[in-house]
Amino acid sequence: xxxxxxxxxxxxxxxxxxxxxxxxxxxxxxxxxxxxxxxxxxxxxxxxxxxxxxxxxxxxxxxxxxxxxxxxxxxxxxxxxxxxxxxxxxxxxxxxxxxxxxxxxxxxxxxxxxxxxxxxxxxxxxxxxxxxxxxxxxxxxxxxxxxxxxxxxxxxxxxxxxxxxxxxxxxxxxxxxxxxxxxxxxxxxxxxxxxxxxxxxxxxxxxxxxxxxxxxxxxxxxxxxxxxxxxxxxxxxxxxxxxxxxxxxxxxxxxxxxxxxxxxxxxxxxxxxxxxxxxxxxxxxxxxxxxxxxxxxxxxxxxxxxxxxxxxxxxxxxxxxxxxxxxxxxxxxxxxxxxx
Amino acid sequence: xxxxxxxxxxxxxxxxxxxxxxxxxxxxxxxxxxxxxxxxxxxxxxxxxxxxxxxxxxxxxxxxxxxxxxxxxxxxxxxxxxxxxxxxxxxxxxxxxxxxxxxxxxxxxxxxxxxxxxxxxxxxxxxxxxxxxxxxxxxxxxxxxxxxxxxxxxxxxxxxxxxxxxxxxxxxxxxxxxxxxxxxxxxxxxxxxxxxxxxxxxxxxxxxxxxxxxxxxxxxxxxxxxxxxxxxxxxxxxxxxxxxxxxxxxxxxxxxxxxxxxxxxxxxxxxxxxxxxxxxxxxxxxxxxxxxxxxxxxxxxxxxxxxxxxxxxxxxxxxxxxxxxxxxxxxxxxxxxxxx
DNA sequence: GTTAGCACTCTTTCGAGGCGAGTGCTAAAC
DNA sequence: GTTTAGCACTCGCCTCGAAAGAGTGCTAAC
Numbered sequence: 001x002x003x004x005x006x007x008x009x010x011x012x013x014x015x016x017x018x019x020x021x022x023x024x025x026x027x028x029x030x031x032x033x034x035x036x037x038x039x040x041x042x043x044x045x046x047x048x049x050x051x052x053x054x055x056x057x058x059x060x061x062x063x064x065x066x067x068x069x070x071x072x073x074x075x076x077x078x079x080x081x082x083x084x085x086x087x088x089x090x091x092x093x094x095x096x097x098x099x100x101x102x103x104x105x106x107x108x109x110x111x112x113x114x115x116x117x118x119x120x121x122x123x124x125x126x127x128x129x130x131x132x133x134x135x136x137x138x139x140x141x142x143x144x145x146x147x148x149x150x151x152x153x154x155x156x157x158x159x160x161x162x163x164x165x166x167x168x169x170x171x172x173x174x175x176x177x178x179x180x181x182x183x184x185x186x187x188x189x190x191x192x193x194x195x196x197x198x199x200x201x202x203x204x205x206x207x208x209x210x211x212x213x214x215x216x217x218x219x220x221x222x223x224x225x226x227x228x229x230x231x232x233x234x235x236x237x238x239x240x241x242x243x244x245x246x247x248x249x250x251x252x253x254x255x256x257x258x259x260x261x262x263x264x265x266x267x268x269x270x271x272x273x274x275x276x277x278x279x280x281x282x283x284x285x286x287x288x289x290x291x292x293x294x295x296x297x298x299x300x301x302x303x304x305x306x307x308x309x310x311x312x313x314x315x316x317x318x319x320x321x322x323x324x325x326x327x328x329x330x331x332x333x334x335x336x337x338x339x340x
Numbered sequence: 341x342x343x344x345x346x347x348x349x350x351x352x353x354x355x356x357x358x359x360x361x362x363x364x365x366x367x368x369x370x371x372x373x374x375x376x377x378x379x380x381x382x383x384x385x386x387x388x389x390x391x392x393x394x395x396x397x398x399x400x401x402x403x404x405x406x407x408x409x410x411x412x413x414x415x416x417x418x419x420x421x422x423x424x425x426x427x428x429x430x431x432x433x434x435x436x437x438x439x440x441x442x443x444x445x446x447x448x449x450x451x452x453x454x455x456x457x458x459x460x461x462x463x464x465x466x467x468x469x470x471x472x473x474x475x476x477x478x479x480x481x482x483x484x485x486x487x488x489x490x491x492x493x494x495x496x497x498x499x500x501x502x503x504x505x506x507x508x509x510x511x512x513x514x515x516x517x518x519x520x521x522x523x524x525x526x527x528x529x530x531x532x533x534x535x536x537x538x539x540x541x542x543x544x545x546x547x548x549x550x551x552x553x554x555x556x557x558x559x560x561x562x563x564x565x566x567x568x569x570x571x572x573x574x575x576x577x578x579x580x581x582x583x584x585x586x587x588x589x590x591x592x593x594x595x596x597x598x599x600x601x602x603x604x605x606x607x608x609x610x611x612x613x614x615x616x617x618x619x620x621x622x623x624x625x626x627x628x629x630x631x632x633x634x635x636x637x638x639x640x641x642x643x644x645x646x647x648x649x650x651x652x653x654x655x656x657x658x659x660x661x662x663x664x665x666x667x668x669x670x671x672x673x674x675x676x677x678x679x680x
Numbered sequence: 681g682t683t684a685g686c687a688c689t690c691t692t693t694c695g696a697g698g699c700g701a702g703t704g705c706t707a708a709a710c
Numbered sequence: 711g712t713t714t715a716g717c718a719c720t721c722g723c724c725t726c727g728a729a730a731g732a733g734t735g736c737t738a739a740c
Contacts, residue, residue: 023733026733026734027733037682038683038684041681043733043734046734057733059690060734061691061733061734062691062732062733135482136481136482140490141476152480171522236576247579247584250579366703367701378713400719400720401703401720401721401722
């Protein structure tokens with residue numbers, strides 16, 4: 001077990017290291033954080049903390065650097081002790097109040113606010129679309145043989161896809177079909193919609209071209225609903241941090257952000273609700289060595305969960321990040337419930 | 341006037357410098373590009389070229405580096421002599437053939453292909469939306485008092501906006517209104533639509549709430565149509581180039597790309613048709629020092645012009661870039677004409 | 681248990697010296 | 711008159727070594 005004073009020393013090291021990105025020496029801790037004891041005492045404590053695996057020395061005559069374990073302890077402490085204040089920041093609220101109606105614009109704006117404020121990279125995953133429920137849908141004529149299918153879901157997310165339809169369908173006929181479809185499909189999740197559409201094409205009698213159109217539509221929905229959407233914002237922020245003074249490293253970081261599938265898999269693994277964090281090697285991606293990912297889950301409609309997360313160097317201001325994420329997730333949940 | 345052989349030397353310096361990013365010495369030019377003459381001869385030519393302002397030396401015992409003027413000469417030469425082959429690359433065609441119907445997806449895919457292939461940053465400006473013509477439109481009920489307006493334009497670009505409508509309008513009523521509106525507005529440009537809608541709200545008698553909805557709609561269209569859209573792709577590619585080994589510089593570069601307004605103004609100034617280039621200081625943005633922007637214009641529908649451009653270090657493979665841009669613009673023009 | 685003192689280690693910084701690349705100039709050759 | 715060989719000169723870059731500085735661990739005293 002770790003003593004009270006060791007905790008204090010550890011916290012001091014973390015705070016100072018987060019600020020300066022330089023190994024922290026015993027004298028610094030004593031002077032800036034714990035003036036009541038001498039540097040020699042701190043030195044002893046630090047030596048013990050190193051043995052416990054919470055600190056390490058880049059080299060023998062340098063100060064100490066917190067380990068992944070140290071950050072873990074610190075973050076768990078922050079979360080458990082409820083030191084996170086979810087009051088949203090002013091500018092996030094301003095972004096929201098500028099009366100944007102369309103969900104995805106709002107999410108985009110929040111991502112932007114988040115990464116402006118934290119100077120890290122923001123990734124928001126919108127919920128798996130198969131879990132979204134159809135609120136209404138409509139077919140709009142584009143050109144002979146093609147129509148635009150617009151699906152409005154319960155959380156306000158709008159999806160559109162171009163589908164092939166029979167050549168002879170005009171606007172009125174498409175509208176009639178839309179009404180029937182909307183009637184049958186309203187309230188169903190996008191996942192269910194596929195199955196229903198397939199059974200349609202087996203049982204309904206009618207123009208084979210229309211049936212072809214319906215199958216096409218099912219396929220499009222399948223395609224649309226099977227992937228979650230990621231909104232990535234401020235990836236260039238990584239260049240602000242001295243850990244990434246090496247361009248090679250920055251490039252590898254940005255490369256990972258391009259691989260959306262990998263990120264999505266990662267986000268899905270994050271703690272099922274509330275706040276969570278992957279610290280350093282916990283991420284399990286070699287190219288993200290030295291990074292942490294902090295995530296917060298939000299609810300969109302019933303049962304479908306999205307995450308909002310921040311990726312930055314392990315040496316990260318966890319307090320600030322947890323706070324921002326927490327309030328953002330909170331607002332997102334409230335917003336997306338509102339439109340249900 | 342510049343002699344034939346000076347041109348050859350200049351071209352050799354440019355080609356070698358573009359490849360290596362190192363000052364080019366006389367011996368290198370003689371050995372690799374002009375084995376028929378000696379390095380001393382090249383040395384004399386280079387000295388003259390420096391006097392003419394086409395070459396410069398980073399320091400006295402280094403090789404020569406081409407100046408902005410040199411690139412200008414070279415690019416003008418390439419364009420004027422018709423050395424640009426517009427045959428599209430295979431993978432660009434593949435991206436297109438993967439049957440994407442929606443214009444914006446196609447444009448996105450082309451941007452991606454372009455920056456994968458060139459390793460520079462691609463910026464595509466879609467045409468000013470006020471010039472787009474309405475093909476059809478439809479109002480879709482979202483919730484009481486709000487509807488989604490979907491406008492399909494002649495070039496296949498789809499715009500949607502949430503508008504406030506009277507509370508008592510159900511799907512059928514909205515559809516009826518849509519038909520009337522589509523009838524009145526079809527073929528008009530988005531710019532004209534605003535005016536027409538305003539005159540509506542003065543002359544049509546009816547439910548004031550509907551009128552309010554129409555005014556709201558006009559405002560939304562105004563907002564949507566007044567800004568051009570930029571698609572930026574591969575901004576992190578800049579990190580691949582040794583000029584940007586300095587993180588500070590890379591950051592400034594990425595910062596400029598975030599300022600869309602500035603970019604749009606720049607794109608608008610580019611040569612009104614065909615190929616054009618801003619080389620180095622011609623750009624006129626301090627933070628883009630050492631960069632060039634090459635642009636190609638494309639037509640989308642009648643009268644509305646978009647540009648596709650590539651931003652990279654001044655030391656850029658202009659031949660390749662001009663070629664890729666030219667063929668991409670060509671394909672875009674053809675594609676967007678098709679859907680008219 | 682805490683602290684002062686001190687020897688020790690290791691990085692960082694700075695300057696000197698040598699190396700190499702490339703030039704400009706001169707004089708000779710074509 | 712143009713081209714070429716030869717040579718002295720310049721200047722950036724690399725390496726090496728010494729000095730400085732930061733921080734530790736240990737010991738002995740409080």
